[in-house]
Amino acid sequence: MGALSACNVPADGNVTAVLAVQGAFAEHERMLDALGQPWFELRDADDLELPFARLILPGGESTTQGKLLRERGMLEPLRERVLAGMPVLATCAGLILLAQRVEGDGSRATTPRPDQVGPWLATLDVTVERNAYGRQLGSFHTTAPFDGLGQVPMSFIRAPYVSAVGPKSQVLARVDGRVVAVRQGSQLALAFHPELDGDPRIHELFLSL
Ligand code: GLN
Helix, strand or coil, X not given: CCECCHHHCCCCCCCEEEECCCCCHHHHHHHHHXXXXXXXXXXXXXXXXXXXXXXXXXXXXXXXXXXHHXXXXXXXXXXXXXXXXXXXXXXXXXXXXXEEEEXXXXXXXXXXXXXXXCCCCCCEEEEEECCCCCCCCCEEXXXXXXXXXXXXXXXXXXXXXXXXXXXXXXXXXXXXXXXXXXXXXCEEEECCCHHHCCCCHHHHHHHCC
């Protein structure tokens, strides 16, 4: 189990592809290892030729990830697969990549160029506020109720939150009244990092989609 190379990806494609252009992908891979689930890394368009059934979009820096996806010709193919119903687990920057509307950036002094802000994959009917907790509260840990799972540990790292949820998206968790987890069909998107807290339940939920 674990990391697969191109030559031993199972032909049935029952594998999770982990986007690995930038950010905290290794932590998701460790969680998949702990759950005995095969995975491989998506680094460029060639990797999209391998069969895979699910996708993880990790935390990191969404502008960097979005630009790399565009430059490497991965943005449209991934968008098509997500729209076609492929299960996706998106954490933090991954949530920003999925959002149809991206706003704000509390840490930025200058106005970003239009090609630097997204929306990127734009498959999830939400508005996200980037770096929404400001510099002081950029990173924190808490536990909060998650729909169907009970109390879940949540680590936030320069996190976005969901400032508006469209009719297609369902709220799964809130912290201090702010939406931090949503589901829309097979898209599961979180402002926090479930791969960091040793609690496998959110990855198990994703694997059951
Ligand atoms: N602040 C980052 C962004 O806007 C997201 C942070 C994270 O993924 N931990 O892309």
